[in-house]
Amino acid sequence: MARTAYDQGRRVPGGAAAEEAGAPSACPVLGTDEAAAYTDYVHTETLLSLQRPRTGEPAELSFIITTQVMELLFRLIRHHWEQARDALEAGDTAAALAALRRGTGPQDVLVESWGMLSMLTPAEFDRFRASLDVASGVQSAGYRQLEFLLGNKSAGMARAQRGLPVAGAGLERTLAEPGLYDAALRLLARRGLPVPDDVTERDWTRPYTADPRVERAWAEVYADERPGNDLLRLAEALLDTAERVTRWRHRHLMAVKRSMGAKPGTGGSSGLDWLARNAARDVFPELWSLRTGV
Template sequence: MSDAPTEEAATPNLSFEGSTPYEDYVQASVLTHLQHPLSDEPGEMAFLVTTQVMELWFTLLVHEWTTAAAALREDDLPTAMAALRRSLPELESLNASWKPIAHLTPAQFNAYRSALGEGSGFQSAMYRRLEFLLGDKSASMLVPHRGTPGAHAELEKALTEPSLYDEVLRLLSRRGYAVPDEVLDRDPALRYEPHPEVESAWQHVYADADQDSDLIRLGEALTDVAELVWRWRNDHLVATRRAMGAKAGTGGSAGVAWLEKRATKNVFPELWTARSHV
């Protein structure tokens, strides 16, 4: 008797009493009905979908980096590394999201720009949580969310918690590297500022004879994250410059001028400067 599946057995189940299990799990009908263009311009739909996709990537990256920070707090480096490594292709996919917007001509972008009104990307609560995890803290960034108590509470919590990099430096200290108390005990609600002794600590990590040590692998994973964040900021700058030149941004932002300033800043700064001394 043959064990080969019959054609009937290989046919997928197409009959369900209610919605499909796929819909129940993914909730695709919710996602695909969240787009409500405010103009008749075809390009606005591309802008809406692209922006919403970015929000989903922000959500996933916040999940990954929160997982990594919690694992580092418990000295669970394998779990932290797994989360950081997962975040790399996720960051690459986030960065690729700029492509549909980046190739709009100024006229195509301006055709629906007024639909944004006072809306601007810097008002994204999930992106702000992502930036807070990277150590770029600012209490003023909670102000736009005072009218949405849930988002405001989540952001306030993220503001006052140690960032991912704070947890990394605490791990280095527990491993015997000379991270100063003023860094370890700093107010986590403040933006992280580079410190020469932290640079020295990374210099000693990278000078290890074992170039495959777990701390060097951690440093390289963080550097990969930092590089992709830098590319995200630059891709944002280029896409905006192509679409609107030097015009003022929506929501009262300075547009390209503000993005240019952001693009010059690196996250995890001592991981970059320490390389000059190894």
Template sequence: MVTPNLSFAQATPYDEYVGTDTLRALPGPRTDAPEEPAFLVTTQVMELYFGLVRTELRLAARLLGTPDLPPATAAIARAAAYLDVVNTAWRPLNRLTPRQFNAFRPALGEGSGFQSALYREVEFLLGDKSESLARVHRGNPEAHGELLAALRAPSLYDVALSVLARLGYEIPATTLARDPAQPYQPEPLVEQAWARVYAERGAGDHLWELAEALTDVAEGFMRWRTLHLMVVRRAMGAKTGTGGSSGASWLERSLRREIFPELWSARTLI
């Protein structure tokens, strides 16, 4: 048995690579409430993972412009896996009571998850777009510029529909040529195209695998929204949100905005 190196002049290579000193300093609670560190760490983990999701969705949108679908599908599958981790990260907060939350809520000031630029860009990349929501970040030119670029570019779903059209499926010209900054409107022909994919193809087929990966991402993202709503309702009921939104009712409205709508409705036709 070979003994590992146990002698280092300064921090271990592991600590230097991972940046453990920086990570330990990150939570920075502002109160003595014992629940605040978990709230901060959970939020920070989500920010890191939304960064990973954004990277994969950007990559997938580029790769879908090539004839080879599996690399794009793999990137989408990785994004779905990251969303699974983000959803699990809610667990430390899902028993946060109003009294516990109120003990540190004033320290948030006007801070709110509503203001996360990374979350908002992921939302835009998935096709749920709103120019007004990008305005929150005008004071941060880099974040604002990235959000505007995502707003004006075709979403992942727009690009996926272009793939269907490229492979001979009937997609309306108005859908393919629409302004990608505007909210997406479902189309019966798109629904029929996805229904054909599921009726005629199966596991191992590249287009079927793409459809399933897209569904996994949509489901993971909608689950995140649902879990967020449940944590908010449990911790603060129907109070106004720290960022000035209507709190739980704002989140309830977001659940009505479906991601990749025809991928879900097509299942009824099969």
């Protein structure tokens, strides 16, 4: 019989008869201190105290938990992307590739997390929507950190968080730093590829815009198909990341369309129009556009 992690606890006598009857042959017996160790490490009691619905609508709990799960995933993905960016700045492509690969797992979970809201009907959402007041996902500092790392910088979005000292300071820092794609382009330039200086030393607080000269530099990377071309592996890893971002944006669009149609967003956005424009915007654009000419 295969043993599990839980079988590492102290064994309880059960005997062959119990095992033949289908009962486990071993069971953990925990003392008070042992039982508290897991809760202390994960902060389970604190975590499970943070779901506070404001209405009697049962679907509101699903909405709150899904949103909180997304915020945790934003935090984890940011951790991996910042590691990848810093590794690229240091010229360590192996470490950058490893960090990007680690980031794809939570990205996939993030995309699928919309499934927890897929059955939310317009009537269910309407019964607790007023309790959100002006709260909206567009205000999420965690999500905005990711957008800044992708190159979608906005000084206005950073200023809006200044009332939150920790979140505001984090956004201001990310606003002023090179993003993940910026670090990749700076690496290409250091490797001798023709990425212009006005791209590699630009104003980092401004959003990244596509440049045909950058597309030509990436085209040179793709022209070298040697197995040892780490820049080609980097380009494909960045594209894996970009594709998952677009999937998440599209699932967000469809979830909103299904639950509330074309109503304006609670935070004052245009709702579907804003989400559709965001979903249509390519992440790391030259990695997509060069494919037409390859």
